[in-house]
Amino acid sequence: MRRNGAPPGRDRDSCDFSPKSDDSAKKCVQFSLGKETTEVPSFxxxxxxxxxxxxxxxxxxxxxxxxxATIQAKDLRTCSILVICQQNEEARQVKSEMGNRDINTMLLEAxxxxxxxxxxxxxxxYIQQVFVACDDCLExxxxxxVDFVIHTALPPVEKFKERLDRLTKSENKAEMLALITGAFKEETGILKKENGKAQNSVVKSLKNLENKEKASELVCSTRALTRGKGSVKDKPESLKESLPEEADLEGWQTPPEDQKVDYNHVGGSQCHMEALVQARSRLGKASSSSRSSTIDSARSTMASGxxxxxxxxxxxxxxxxxxxxxxxDMSGVVDLNTTIQATMKTMLDGLGNGHQARGAQRYAWPHVSCGKSLVAVGPENIGKTWCYLPSLCQRTHEQMLLCTEEHYGPISIVVCFNQRNGNQIxxxxxxxxxPLDPGGSQIPHDQVVYLWEKGNVxxxxxxLSHSVGILVTTPDMLVLLKEWHTKEAPIxxxxxxxxxxxxxxxxMMRRQPDTTAKMVDWIIQLLNFGPDGSQLFVTxxxxxxxxMQKSLLPLVPDVLIVFKDPLEATVYGGAGLEVNLIxxxxxxxxxxQxxxxxxxxxxxxxxxxxxKEEVLDLRHKLTRAGFRSEGIYDDGGLTTATQWRLQSLPLVLLVTDDMVDKVKCGPIDQLIHYTSPTSWTRFKFRFSLLYKNYVSSCPCKSVVLxxxxxxxxxxxxxxxxxxxxxxRPDHWLRxxxxxxxxxxxxxxxLAKLSLCDQMSSYGDCFRRYCHYRHIMWREExxxxxxxxxxxDFRFQVLNCYSPVQLAVRLNELYPTQFYFFSQPMSQLGQEVHVHYEVEENRRQHQKPKAGEIVIVRNLKRYERVVVIQAEDTKVTVRLLDNGIDRLAYKPSExxxxxxxxxxxxxxxMEVxxxxxxxDTLERTWSTDMRDAVRSDFFNQLQGKRMRIFSARxxxxxxxxxxxxxxxxxKxxxxxxxxxxxxxxxxEAMSMEKxxxxxxxxQPRPKDF
Known part of the structure; x- marks a missing residue:
């Protein structure tokens, strides 16, 4: 969205920072820092x-x-602001200092x-940021x-005249603010003179710039704003020497020298700006800077360099x-089709989301509309799918218009977690x-093809032997579908x-890790990602x-990664995490301690x-222990947080969960969780206080008590x-x-409950919710x-229930005598099936009881089972001879x-x-891992119906x-x-567990 610029004669009162005056009488400009108001001498x-x-x-x-404060008072959507420095190094440091004060700036280099x-x-x-530039860029x-110009220091008179000449040629005459630097104490004293000679001399010099002697008296050497890498509380010697005496600063504190948090993170390369120029949509409709937002587009080094x-x-x-x-919002994405925009607005209205973009979408929409890749990380229902879907549909439609009869295969592929999720997408x-092809006359091919079931492959x-628009499917179906892709018949x-x-x-990775890995490997081999290749979208x-780091991210150097989950961002950002159990x-x-x-x-x-009560109580305890602290539990404490950030106060900030989204504390060294919040979501949101560390590449650590x-x-x-x-946190797990x-x-x-299978399988239980018994009775x-x-013993495998759990039958005791529908049966199994297959031999059980052996029909054969639990409408049984499955039957069966x-x-027997x-706390094996073991390890060899395995x-x-x-x-x-x-x-401690x-x-309770 373009800035709504006002005509040359517009009212500037909204952008003014001092009273209007026709003369050069001295004034005191007021500005606010938090709730404190400070006066600055001015004329x-x-x-x-x-x-x-x-x-x-x-x-x-x-x-x-x-x-x-002057910049924050202006609306960047209507006011363009330029900050001019004399040297590049000064411009870089000004940008850095503005970033530390939550001012979004962009550095220009000639x-x-x-x-x-x-x-x-x-x-x-199209760009709504404050520009910081030196005189080399002025032409x-x-x-x-330009609406507003800030001179960080008065340059030599000729240079100042050159600035005025260049910046006043537009019909829109800019307001200007010139900051007088140098010997602060001396300058301030001059400005306080009542006769106004200082002001008059400046005015006279500006009207007669050729008088170099008078002008040179007004020129002040610009002091470097250098601040070395390290803690926010650091200050190098070069800056210390330029500062006035501490007594003259009325309480202004010089930060200590030791370095901990790196604040010198700006002023890096802007070599990627050229790509932005190629398409304005990359910029979109930038929103204005907000005092309640943390923003810094500095060149940053995240984890791992x-x-x-x-x-x-x-x-x-x-x-x-x-x-x-x-x-x-969507209208700020210039490269996005207006029809797509209109449809999106209608759909978002239907979902009750309004037109304004949500957090991740604000960054994603301009980026992906330029043909670049995206990774969006965050909880459900935050609009991650909407981050890429409009651009995906537009690019697919545009490409389909170019397709001919010779083309084949999908233009876009959307892989979903499951069918339910896929149907919604x-x-x-x-x-x-x-709406892009109302009558279907422009595109003769299928726009959308979906695949959910094996029977439709x-x-x-x-x-797919012809060109189609979008293929929507799941990982397992895509892996099956790729088997149909051959050189003779490519799809x-x-x-x-x-x-x-x-x-x-x-x-996908939790539910089908093996299938997902196969799919990703195939994708890497099939597709060519890059500027002229495919776009990758991951939610x-x-x-x-x-x-991501080993397989996908190396393929997409133009990727945008957006985190809506602050805790997940700690992994990518490299923040340390320590948990102390107390x-x-x-x-x-x-x-x-x-x-x-x-x-x-x-x-x-x-x-x-x-x-708040915890904060007040903790502050009292810390005071008794000799530590200074300040509580941030309402808006009144935000001023303290600002002073703590800017003045490096040697105290601890105590912040409540309600204030996390308001407090702006900048990069911090350590985030300590004194008590836990009411929900996991609020706990994760605390880690958003570390965002500034990732932006500025400062190391940080979080400690959870x-x-x-x-x-x-x-x-x-x-x-x-x-x-x-x-x-692995083995101590926590214990x-x-x-x-x-x-x-x-x-x-x-308790005796009525079944034994937890994790206790009998692993020796402990890590389930979050478990409704089974965790004590074994000695009788069991x-x-x-x-x-x-x-x-050693030899056996035949009857079934593979997971990669580590098998149902077997000992080969020496119960050799296979008969095959029933390719399933091996022992002599006893054959006798039982043949006997009860005769209707006269079957008698319905009137009242089965737990522990009783009964007969059921399973997989078209009659076999023995033991009753686990008997209810009025359902009887749960376990197989005895052909597996260890648990099945449910009606009492009549x-x-x-x-x-x-x-x-x-x-x-x-169970092996x-x-x-x-x-490698999950629920210890649930995925079905695709089980199937892989079944097919790749326990597969039947040609000519051998049942293989023999051994173990000790x-x-x-x-x-x-x-x-x-x-x-x-073998x-x-x-x-x-x-x-x-x-x-x-x-697990090395399995036997001990x-x-x-x-x-x-323990003994089974007697009253059971």
């Missing part, structure tokens, strides 16, 4: 028809604060090719409309190697595409695919660091509390760490398991008599088992690999035989296969 004059205000703050810090085009776009209102502004631009505003963190400029796509492959054209969207990538709830009531003592190890005069520390009894918060943090493959076990007290009610420990107790068939023990676990008993617990590995008839072992093929956790379950077993 006003006019030259070349331009009003000029001369102001002289009493210190360099006051000068910078005054400049920032040697950059795109600078002139940037100035042109800025003058037309670019000649004749262009990623150099690029980073910004934090609208509640999101954005990073890209290209310049990042947000828009306000499918409807949105249709609504966006239909061939049909979809046939349709994917790498030159035709312009967009690829992976919607909810983290959901995800969790940041998949390994997959006992109830030890919060204050632990916090004091942490603070004793820090130096408050050198480090910035913020402590997060839940309520967490009570061992806070099960939910501990589980959420552990799940976060395990998902991101950070060092606490989780202990908390779960302690909740189970022996009782008749003894295995059946026919189970092998030690040594249960038949009486004759006594002669009840004597034999169950022939199917489990010990020490191999899914490690231990036997209840009905489970634990082994180290399973070896096939010597290949299952353990090596799993460790090589999948990302799994290998199982022994702990045995040792903690």
């Amino acid at each position: 006003k004059s006019e030259s070349h028809g331009v009003p000029i205000t001369f102001a002289s703050p009493r210190s360099r810090e006051a000068l910078l604060d005054f400049m920032a 040697d950059q090719q795109a600078t002139r085009q940037m100035v042109l776009l800025w003058s037309q209102g 670019m502004f000649e004749g262009l409309p 990623r150099v690029g631009f980073a910004r934090s505003q609208f509640g999101v963190l954005a990073w890209s190697r290209d310049l990042i400029v947000p828009c306000y 499918l409807q949105w796509i249709i609504k966006l595409l239909n 061939q049909e979809v492959a046939d349709r 994917f054209d790498l030159d035709s695919v312009k967009c690829l969207a992976l919607d909810n990538l983290s959901g 995800t709830r969790l940041w998949p660091g390994t997959l 006992r109830p009531g030890e919060e204050s003592r632990s916090l004091v 942490l603070l004793r190890d820090r130096t408050l005069s050198k480090e910035r520390i913020v402590v997060m509390c839940h309520t 967490l009570q061992q009894s806070d099960f939910d918060r501990l589980w959420e943090l552990a799940d976060f760490i395990v998902w991101h493959q950070l060092p 606490v989780l398991s202990e908390c779960r076990r302690l909740k189970d007290k022996p009782s008749s009610q 420990l003894q295995p059946p008599a026919n189970y092998p107790g030690e040594g 249960i038949f009486v088992c004759e006594k002669r068939h009840q004597k034999e023990p169950g022939q199917a 489990r690999l010990i020490g191999i676990e899914p 008993v490690k231990c036997v617990l209840s009905r489970t035989i634990f082994v180290d590995t399973v070896v096939d008839d 010597g290949q072992d299952l353990r090596s296969f799993l460790l090589h093929r999948f990302h799994v956790h290998e 199982l022994r702990g379950v045995v040792n903690a077993s």
